[in-house]
Amino acid sequence: MNKRQARHFAIISTGIAAAVFLALTVDSHRQFPKLTNAENITEEVKLGQNVWHKYNCINCHTLFGEGAYYAPDLTKITQHRGEAYLTAYMKDPSQFYDEQKHRRLMPKQNLSDDEIKNLISFLDWVSKVDNQGWPPRPILVTGASIPGTDMSAERQAQTIGQPKEAGQTPPGARPLSGQENPIALGERIFRxxxxxxxxCHSIAPGVNMAGPTLAGLATRAEKTLASGEYKGKAKDVEGYIKESITHPSAHLVPGAMYSANGVSFMPNTYEKALTPEQLNQLTAYLASLK
Incomplete structure (x- = not known):
């Protein structure tokens, strides 16, 4: 190839690449309204975006994998946690861990009720954007110890099977205060x-351990109750979750490998190990997992 042919080849190749790039750009812009659910951008969503920027949430969190990478990615947070959980957490994050032992993980921003509602609306809109699988996995923040306890995850796992009198505070937990949010208390009991x-259970989507992941539990419970195949006695989602805790063999998911001979592998001791109030708190937390 001589110099003239090389020059022509470079010009033609550049022109083709530019044309393809422009075509893809135009096509992307054509699809943006559908991919981003633009028709669902309400006034509350716009106000929630203002709240996101006002409090510099991106200084710690990420959306679509973009941000500070200090705290979890919130792209799909409203699909994993319900409005009740998010509202309680934003009102007072310190209820979900012990600042005296685990330092301040999330600052209390003193958001108003309207700001919290609008921010959740914004995050809910974000969760419905077709991000085509990005980020490829949840960005999780983990620690060496369980929030609200003195024990590491390994030490806490060693407590399995230890007897406990009904009404006694779970091992390692902070004393419960009646002024604390029941969802926050329930998360502490969960741990x-x-x-x-x-x-035995993860709350991360797709992460099954000795037991199935509890991500999306409330949604699955609702579908199970409406399926016609449910064998238990519960009438609503909260009742189904509480029944699963206290009587795990009441309904066994067909095909699941977490039972044998009609008996669930999950311990059936929680009805005696936890007080009715603690069961209600644990149920409230699990019901917030959408």
């Missing part, structure tokens, strides 16, 4: 009951 729920 500190005996046996500890998080020793």
């Amino acid at each position: 500190s009951a005996s046996p500890a729920c998080n020793a």
Whole structure:
């Protein structure tokens, strides 16, 4: 190839590449309204975006994998946690861990009720954007110890099978205050009951351990109740979750490998190990997992 042919080849190749790039750009812009659910951008969503920027949430969190990478990615947070959980957490994050032992993980921003509602609307819109699988996995923040306890995850796992009198505070948990949010208290019980729920169950989507992931539990419970195949006695989602805790063999998911001969592998001791109030708090937390 001589110099003239090389020059022509470079010009033609550049022109083709530019044309393809422009075509893809035009096609992307054509699809943006559909991919981003632009028709669902309400006034509350716009106000929620203003709240996101006002409090510099991106200084710690990420959306679509973009941000500070210090705290979890919130792209799909409203599909994993319900409005009740998010509202309680934004009102007072310190209820979900012990600042005296685990330092301040999330600052209390003193958001108003309207700001919290609008921010959740914004995050809910974000969660419905077709991000085509990006980021490829949840960005999780983990620590060496369980929030609200003195124990590491390994030490807490060793408490499985230890007897406990009804009404006693779960091992390692902070004393419960009646002024604290029941969802926050329920999350603490999830991590500190005996046996500890998080020793067998994850709340990350697709992460199955000794027991199935509890991500999306409330949604699955609702579908199970409406399926016609449900064998238990519960009438609503909260009742189904509480029944699953206290009587795990009442309904066994067909095909699941977490039972044998009609008996669930999950311990059936929680009805005695936890007080009715603690069961209600644990149920409230699990019901917030959409």
